[in-house]
Amino acid sequence: MIEMDCTCVQKHHSIPTEVIEVSDHAIEKVGDILNGYRRIFMVADENTYGVAGRRVEEILTEKGILSHTLVLPAPALPNAENIGKVLLEAGRDRAVYDINAWSLNPDYILAVGSGSLNDTCRMVSYRLGIPYGVVGTAPSMDGYASVVAPLLNGRRKIVYNCTIARHIIIDLSVNAAAPYPLLLSGVGDMIGKYVAILDWEISRDRNGEYYCGQIADMVLRATDQCVAAAVNLKDRDASAIRAASEGLILSGECIAFCGSSRPASGTEHMIGQTWEVMDVEEGKAPNLHGIEVGEGTFTAIELFRRLYLETKDEPMKALIGKYLPAFDRIEQLQQTLQIPFTVTEKRRYVEGILRGRTFRDRYTVLQYLYDLGKLEEYAEAVYEPVMQKYCFSTFPEQFPDWKK
Ligand SMILES: [Zn+2]
Numbered sequence: 353m354i355e356m357d358c359t360c361v362q363k364h365h366s367i368p369t370e371v372i373e374v375s376d377h378a379i380e381k382v383g384d385i386l387n388g389y390r391r392i393f394m395v396a397d398e399n400t401y402g403v404a405g406r407r408v409e410e411i412l413t414e415k416g417i418l419s420h421t422l423v424l425p426a427p428a429l430p431n432a433e434n435i436g437k438v439l440l441e442a443g444r445d446r447a448v449y450d451i452n453a454w455s456l457n458p459d460y461i462l463a464v465g466s467g468s469l470n471d472t473c474r475m476v477s478y479r480l481g482i483p484y485g486v487v488g489t490a491p492s493m494d495g496y497a498s499v500v501a502p503l504l505n506g507r508r509k510i511v512y513n514c515t516i517a518r519h520i521i522i523d524l525s526v527n528a529a530a531p532y533p534l535l536l537s538g539v540g541d542m543i544g545k546y547v548a549i550l551d552w553e554i555s556r557d558r559n560g561e562y563y564c565g566q567i568a569d570m571v572l573r574a575t576d577q578c579v580a581a582a583v584n585l586k587d588r589d590a591s592a593i594r595a596a597s598e599g600l601i602l603s604g605e606c607i608a609f610c611g612s613s614r615p616a617s618g619t620e621h622m623i624g625q626t627w628e629v630m631d632v633e634e635g636k637a638p639n640l641h642g643i644e645v646g647e648g649t650f651t652a653i654e655l656f657r658r659l660y661l662e663t664k665d666e667p668m669k670a671l672i673g674k675y676l677p678a679f680d681r682i683e684q685l686q687q688t689l690q691i692p693f694t695v696t697e698k699r700r701y702v703e704g705i706l707r708g709r710t711f712r713d714r715y716t717v718l719q720y721l722y723d724l725g726k727l728e729e730y731a732e733a734v735y736e737p738v739m740q741k742y743c744f745s746t747f748p749e750q751f752p753d754w755k756k
């Protein structure tokens with residue numbers, strides 16, 4: 353259990369996670385961290401098995417606490433088929449005649465991977481009522497400590513409530529070797545936090561929504577740290593990898609502390625996730641989560657800048673004004689990192705913004721503009737500046753193997 357006293361109305365925040373280990377060679381500690389379990393079911397995919405799973409398997413076998421391993425074909429999307437496979441393979445047939453195995457079911461599920469495998473195992477853990485943990489293989493998103501899992505079911509993507517990881521083990525040397533698109537995805541997920549917190553402040557002031565200043569400050573500090581370090585990510589600088597990994601974990605913790613993704617997800621996520629869903633509806637695999645969120649962030653920044661210049665609403669102007677320096681820093685970061693764009697066609701781009709408003713029941717600047725009757729005009733207007741300022745390259749051309 354991780355706990356924190358607070359000055360907000362909740363007074364106290366806690367999450368059931370027992371251990372968060374972020375360090376060089378953290379994998380070597382997995383046997384000691386999971387020592388209390390006896391039948392661990394490990395799930396990896398072909399890629400994550402190679403970079404971390406094989407070593408984890410060795411350590412758990414030596415300790416005598418591994419039940420069995422499932423290696424899914426890569427890339428293992430968090431879809432109904434893979435969830436079904438993990439559920440089917442969770443019980444081990446051999447246990448029927450293994451005198452030492454007193455249950456068919458594992459007592460723990462260990463995901464070895466990043467977003468997709470973590471989400472898949474989180475759902476199976478929830479359905480089987482057994483704890484789970486994750487050995488993270490890439491700092492690609494902030495969902496390691498999350499309570500929800502966005503899962504694919506046919507041409508739909510639905511967010512389900514699940515369980516929170518009991519152990520989160522992040523080996524920085526494994527993270528440093530992650531494919532570059534996954535590193536960029538992590539940055540994309542992280543830079544969106546400024547927009548998310550600004551939206552939260554707007555909703556606090558306009559709707560009286562619950563707001564926790566301590567959590568908001570933690571998220572902003574983690575984001576500052578991440579943005580400052582991210583310029584060195586191209587060289588896989590150790591401190592940049594550490595800052596990105598820690599920032600993403602902290603952001604996830606804040607979501608869990610808050611009990612909702614409000615501190616880490618606003619306009620930028622609602623637009624980015626709408627583009628993800630549009631791909632899914634068309635039967636295509638969605639792009640990396642953080643890349644879409646990055647595009648959503650640059651879009652949100654332009655919406656806010658435009659509103660700042662035009663609005664006569666002084667409290668709104670003052671709120672946006674606080675975040676303009678952070679927006680400038682993100683713009684500079686994008687000049688260096690050149691996070692690719694996947695949505696470049698105008699009709700699709702505008703549709704993502706308009707549909708994004710109702711992606712979830714959450715008050716953001718999109719609703720504010722809609723109530724003023726200006727959302728459509730703004731969505732059309734920001735297309736050109738966003739493409740000119742932020743869109744350096746489209747994804748598949750820059751990274752032919754980006755979905756691996
Ligand atoms: Zn609080």
Ligand SMILES: [Zn+2]
Binds near residue numbers: 493494541621641645
């Ligand atoms: Zn995210």
